[in-house]
Amino acid sequence: MEEQEIQDRKQFEELIQGLIDNKYGCSNDFLLPSTVIGLRDTIQHLAESGKMKRAGVGNATITKQDHAIRGDKINWIQESSINPFEIIYLKKVGKFIDHLNKTCFTSIKSFESHYSNYEKMSFYKRHIDQFKSEKGRKFSIIVYLNQDWQDEDGGQLSLYPESGETQNISPIGGRIVFFRSDEMEHEVQPSHTKERKSIAAWFKN
Numbered sequence: 463m464e465e466q467e468i469q470d471r472k473q474f475e476e477l478i479q480g481l482i483d484n485k486y487g488c489s490n491d492f493l494l495p496s497t498v499i500g501l502r503d504t505i506q507h508l509a510e511s512g513k514m515k516r517a518g519v520g521n522a523t524i525t526k527q528d529h530a531i532r533g534d535k536i537n538w539i540q541e542s543s544i545n546p547f548e549i550i551y552l553k554k555v556g557k558f559i560d561h562l563n564k565t566c567f568t569s570i571k572s573f574e575s576h577y578s579n580y581e582k583m584s585f586y587k588r589h590i591d592q593f594k595s596e597k598g599r600k601f602s603i604i605v606y607l608n609q610d611w612q613d614e615d616g617g618q619l620s621l622y623p624e625s626g627e628t629q630n631i632s633p634i635g636g637r638i639v640f641f642r643s644d645e646m647e648h649e650v651q652p653s654h655t656k657e658r659k660s661i662a663a664w665f666k667n
């Protein structure tokens with residue numbers, strides 16, 4: 463086996479073990495720094511050209527209440543993307559899903575991913591990712607794209623495992639978080655200092 467493949471497997475195992483032990487997995491360096499930079503430049507470009515759109519909650523129409531629940535702007539990543547950094551990202555997630563299906567019999571058939579940009583002070587209130595209309599969502603991952611993020615910048619992802627302590631995770635570039643879409647309550651805290659960039663994805667069956 464190639465060195466890279468061994469590293470990938472170790473990382474996938476770390477994420478799965480975290481899910482088993484603590485209901486969530488977290489691993490740094492899911493993507494190489496050069497890929498993180500490429501994806502960050504891409505989301506920056508999307509934002510500057512007005513292609514990031516306000517996200518709704520649970521369905522296509524965006525209501526006033528949605529704004530009190532979540533403030534991010536999103537853009538969906540196409541499976542057929544020709545952006546080299548998106549291709550690397552999509553491949554790595556695909557490998558993770560293959561590993562999950564082989565070792566945990568999860569029968570995930572597809573995944574969907576979008577960029578998220580949270581402007582300063584915007585947030586996403588406590589929620590779970592499996593909406594009534596989104597029964598197919600089995601697992602959630604978030605990969606962060608931020609440069610030089612410090613704890614003082616805020617913007618933590620708070621996880622509320624049913625039995626266990628709240629976890630506050632800083633959105634450090636390259637880091638991935640993984641949990642079950644139907645059970646983990648979570649929340650994005652506002653950052654007082656910076657925009658917060660990420661890719662959120664859902665594994666579906």
Ligand SMILES: O=C(O)CCC(=O)C(=O)O
Pocket residue numbers: 578586591604618619648649650660662
């Ligand atoms: O960006 C994060 O840390 C979480 C985002 C989230 O909860 C969502 O998009 O459903």
Ligand SMILES: [Fe+2]
Pocket residue numbers: 589590591648
């Ligand atoms: Fe979420």
